[in-house]
Amino acid sequence: MTASSSPKTTTKRVKKLEAFGGHDPLFLAAILVVGLILAYLLHMPAAGENPKPGDLGTIAGVRIEDKRQVVIPFHKEMLKDIYVQPSLETIDDLATVNIFTKTDKFTIYLPPDQFIPGAPPVDPAKYVMQLSGVVTLLSNNVDIAARPMNVAITADMFKQLPLDAKDSVTLTTRNNLVITLPYAGKRSNAMNISEAMPPSVAFALLWILELGLYVGLTWYITRHPIIATVALGLGLVMRYAFVVIYQLVFGIMDGTPFLANIAMAESRDWAYQLLNLAVISGLFALPLRNFLKTGFNYKINPEIDDSNTVKSSSVSTPVAANKFSFAPKQAQVADIKIRKAPKPAASAEQGVLNPPEDFIRSEPVKGVHGTVNIPRKVIIASVPEAENILRTDKPIPVQLAFVVPQLKRATVWLTWQQIFDTGNTDPAHGNPNMEDPDLYDRWIRIPAKYYALQVPEQLYAKGQVNHPAWMLQPHVPQEEQYDLEQEHV
Amino acid sequence: MATLNYATREINCKLVYYGPGLCGKTTNLQFIHQRLPGGKRGDLVSLATPGERTLYFDFLPIEMAKINGFKVKFSLYTVPGQVYYNATRKLVLRGVDGIVFVADSQWNLMQENLDSLQNLEGNLSEYSLKLDDVPYVLQYNKRDLLDIAPVAYMDYLLNPRGVPGFESVATTGIGIFETLNALCRYVIRGLVHRVESGTF
Numbered sequence: 001m002t003a004s005s006s007p008k009t010t011t012k013r014v015k016k017l018e019a020f021g022g023h024d025p026l027f028l029a030a031i032l033v034v035g036l037i038l039a040y041l042l043h044m045p046a047a048g049e050n051p052k053p054g055d056l057g058t059i060a061g062v063r064i065e066d067k068r069q070v071v072i073p074f075h076k077e078m079l080k081d082i083y084v085q086p087s088l089e090t091i092d093d094l095a096t097v098n099i100f101t102k103t104d105k106f107t108i109y110l111p112p113d114q115f116i117p118g119a120p121p122v123d124p125a126k127y128v129m130q131l132s133g134v135v136t137l138l139s140n141n142v143d144i145a146a147r148p149m150n151v152a153i154t155a156d157m158f159k160q161l162p163l164d165a166k167d168s169v170t171l172t173t174r175n176n177l178v179i180t181l182p183y184a185g186k187r188s189n190a191m192n193i194s195e196a197m198p199p200s201v202a203f204a205l206l207w208i209l210e211l212g213l214y215v216g217l218t219w220y221i222t223r224h225p226i227i228a229t230v231a232l233g234l235g236l237v238m239r240y241a242f243v244v245i246y247q248l249v250f251g252i253m254d255g256t257p258f259l260a261n262i263a264m265a266e267s268r269d270w271a272y273q274l275l276n277l278a279v280i281s282g283l284f285a286l287p288l289r290n291f292l293k294t295g296f297n298y299k300i301n302p303e304i305d306d307s308n309t310v311k312s313s314s315v316s317t318p319v320a321a322n323k324f325s326f327a328p329k330q331a332q333v334a335d336i337k338i339r340k341a342p343k344p345a346a347s348a349e350q351g352v353l354n355p356p357e358d359f360i361r362s363e364p365v366k367g368v369h370g371t372v373n374i375p376r377k378v379i380i381a382s383v384p385e386a387e388n389i390l391r392t393d394k395p396i397p398v399q400l401a402f403v404v405p406q407l408k409r410a411t412v413w414l415t416w417q418q419i420f421d422t423g424n425t426d427p428a429h430g431n432p433n434m435e436d437p438d439l440y441d442r443w444i445r446i447p448a449k450y451y452a453l454q455v456p457e458q459l460y461a462k463g464q465v466n467h468p469a470w471m472l473q474p475h476v477p478q479e480e481q482y483d484l485e486q487e488h489v
Numbered sequence: 490m491a492t493l494n495y496a497t498r499e500i501n502c503k504l505v506y507y508g509p510g511l512c513g514k515t516t517n518l519q520f521i522h523q524r525l526p527g528g529k530r531g532d533l534v535s536l537a538t539p540g541e542r543t544l545y546f547d548f549l550p551i552e553m554a555k556i557n558g559f560k561v562k563f564s565l566y567t568v569p570g571q572v573y574y575n576a577t578r579k580l581v582l583r584g585v586d587g588i589v590f591v592a593d594s595q596w597n598l599m600q601e602n603l604d605s606l607q608n609l610e611g612n613l614s615e616y617s618l619k620l621d622d623v624p625y626v627l628q629y630n631k632r633d634l635l636d637i638a639p640v641a642y643m644d645y646l647l648n649p650r651g652v653p654g655f656e657s658v659a660t661t662g663i664g665i666f667e668t669l670n671a672l673c674r675y676v677i678r679g680l681v682h683r684v685e686s687g688t689f
Contacts (some may be wrong), residue, residue, distance in 0.1 A: 102635060186549075186550060195617065251615075311677070407645075408646065409600075409603070410599040410600045410603045410646055411599075411600045411601070443595075447596070447599070447600070448596065448597075448599045448600075448638065448642070449596035449597065449636075449638075449644075452638065452642050453639075458659075460641075460642075461647045465649070465650065466650065467621065467650060467651050467652070467653035468621040468622070468624075468650055468652070469621065470621075470622070470624045470673070470678070470679055471624075471625070471650075471651075471652065473678045473679060473682045474678070474682075475558070475678065476677055476678050476681050479674050479677065481680070482553055482554055482556075482673060482674060482677065483665055483666075483670050484525070484551065484553060484669055484670055484673065
């Protein structure tokens with residue numbers, strides 16, 4: 001099998017593959033990015049999602065369900081979006097309280113004595129604080145307007161609350177939804193996890209950490225199918241280990257018993273679990289794909305175009321060398337034709353100049369006689385060794401017949417031999433051609449400055465100039481008046 | 490290509506200053522901007538490095554007299570002269586109506602001038618254009634320096650079509666408006682010709 005891409009592209013690709021352990025970095029990156037984004041989006045509940053019956057949605061990473069005791073994290077972020085406004089309306093023995101959030105407005109019911117000055121059993125402000133926790137729960141989960149009585153809190157319930165003795169209170173709604181509220185008046189000064197970091201950020205960080213571990217694992221995995229299978233098993237173990245960690249962390253944040261959380265963990269986020277498996281499968285599909293393309297444990301010799309002597313680094317290093325210890329010792333080599341890098345042209349600093357790529361060597365013009373004198377320093381600039389050969393500072397005569405064909409180039413390129421042709425040798429310099437025959441084919445660059453003014457004027461004859469059509473268009477009447485400078489000065 | 494707006498009775502043309510790096514293209518625009526009164530020109534937009542190298546392009550809109558009731562507006566652009574910004578040069582040339590090729594008169598920059606002119610032809614060919622199709626003038630800049638090539642030689646080297654060439658010193662403004670006026674007239678001639686021939 002031979003790669004169909006160009007040699008230059010192939011060499012680059014081989015280097016890339018080497019850098020990413022034989023995996024296509026674009027494919028790898030695409031899977032990771034898409035996985036990250038989708039996992040995050042799928043895991044976060046969409047705004048306004050309708051919960052299933054019995055499922056009131058999620059808050060702070062905790063799934064709220066009827067008949068289940070839950071703890072609502074009560075932190076400063078919740079208070080930002082919520083304020084409570086007592087209403088004058090009464091229904092039976094309950095006062096209504098309008099609650100506004102950024103997006104919602106709804107009403108819950110409170111015993112009126114909570115809002116009568118002078119007669120509250122407890123400080124109303126505390127109840128407001130407590131209630132904001134309830135509001136947050138409900139505004140994130142259920143359509144309050146559809147069933148307001150579900151969250152009515154009766155006076156009896158409040159009177160039973162031993163607020164001074166507990167850090168949290170438990171309420172039971174009429175449909176048996178049990179809600180535990182932290183008590184604001186007895187809060188500890190120590191900052192808990194929820195205050196330090198919103199749960200969504202904590203979740204995202206853990207997710208990134210987990211993915212980083214997946215990437216690190218695959219980094220060391222060769223394209224051996226058995227090794228890949230083992231790694232897949234490791235990946236799954238890791239996945240479940242992280243599920244436990246998630247539940248542990250969020251259990252601490254919520255105050256929910258760990259066992260209660262872990263018992264329900266796996267059955268809920270099916271989309272998230274599915275995506276995790278997809279990501280893992282994608283990562284391990286890479287070695288599988290390479291295996292299918294190249295065959296098991298094969299090795300071929302790369303076809304090397306050895307047209308020049310520069311050794312390419314990509315040849316000496318096998319592609320995706322097996323770094324994992326279980327891997328077969330035999331190196332695997334990509335089925336790619338590797339062309340060695342072209343020999344770089346020597347730079348002027350190295351003492352060797354070459355004409356540009358588009359330069360075409362021209363023959364001397366017949367019938368043109370005479371010379372132009374080139375300063376010695378021009379020769380030395382191109383051939384530093386000439387300093388020892390050209391013994392005097394006298395300019396070097398160069399035959400015009402060699403210069404004229406290149407007049408349109410702004411720079412004349414001649415070989416040492418063309419300049420120091422036997423018939424053109426200046427006695428002052430002896431015969432440089434005889435000094436060092438190795439210099440015969442060395443190129444000498446002569447800028448226009450050193451010959452242009454010495455070339456007879458007639459040799460610059462342009463011949464017939466054909467003006468472009470746009471120059472021949474008729475004048476516009478009064479166009480001489482169109483003078484930007486005169487108009488404005 | 491120039492646009493003709495009958496509603497606002499405006500003609501908009503795009504002129505590009507082209508040439509090798511540090512030949513004085515931006516200085517041309519700066520002088521024009523400085524000389525024209527505020528009502529007849531817009532702001533000079535220039536994105537340059539601290540070393541005064543144009544990074545993207547310079548832009549200066551100016552306004553000319555009315556022709557047959559139409560206000561003629563020219564958008565002057567420069568290109569970055571440095572070799573590796575060719576993609577930007579190509580982009581700036583899109584829809585060009587006229588070109589000022591600014592050549593550096595210093596002897597040691599003759600090759601750069603020639604290379605830049607060839608680069609211009611190459612980039613125009615990307616839009617299926619040739620220098621025979623687009624009005625352009627030459628400006629031999631930096632004539633106040635000592636080590637400069639004669640105009641005759643630069644003409645021989647850079648001007649095989651015999652288009653108008655102007656000596657200039659962009660820092661003092663010599664030859665700046667002569668160059669611009671000449672190009673504007675050629676562009677207007679082309680416009681009028683196309684309108685009259687019904688090809689606009």
